[in-house]
């Protein structure tokens with residue numbers, strides 16, 4: 511994949527930033543919306559339950575959500591998949607029962623100007639780990655498993671790659687503390703840029719080109735809301 515607007519994408523990049531974007535009441539409304547939305551399982555294999563935020567279930571909250579994101583990141587378009595009827599999802603609720611491995615959510619279209627990912631934790635325990643390395647190919651899961659590398663993705667599915675790997679051994683302390691669910695050899699050449707410990711009431715804004723994963727710190731399950739944006 512050859513990004514048409516790589517320069518523009520890079521110009522829009524910034525360091526990860528956590529902010530208090532939503533009030534306690536709004537966080538509660540976001541949680542309540544999750545309960546009433548229809549189930550949309552995207553990946554049984556990953557042991558993740560997902561629900562897309564469909565518009566019109568809570569119109570007032572739809573409006574607030576767009577306004578607040580707009581306040582935080584300026585003009586944007588949603589890029590979080592579409593529903594069966596072609597509506598943009600405002601975000602994706604993801605309830606995971608085991609920690610997500612190394613990947614990037616960089617999108618699938620070469621003429622898109624990918625922008626920020628907005629993560630709002632809805633459960634208190636867990637971390638998201640961001641590596642310094644960035645990726646401008648399509649959304650990819652990074653693996654050193656030869657069998658996994660043979661996986662042929664269908665449209666909309668993550669590619670598989672081992673091109674994240676380098677020579678430098680990964681930090682053993684960080685591996686033990688945060689990433690014991692990942693083979694340390696699959697982290698070779700990576701360095702941690704930022705560890706985000708989840709906290710309800712906060713929202714994390716981060717570039718979509720960042721390679722990242724969840725930490726092994728999970729207590730039963732982890733629930734969060736993620737919105738992918740483009741310009």
Ligand SMILES: [Fe+2]
Pocket residue numbers: 613614615722
């Ligand atoms: Fe992700």
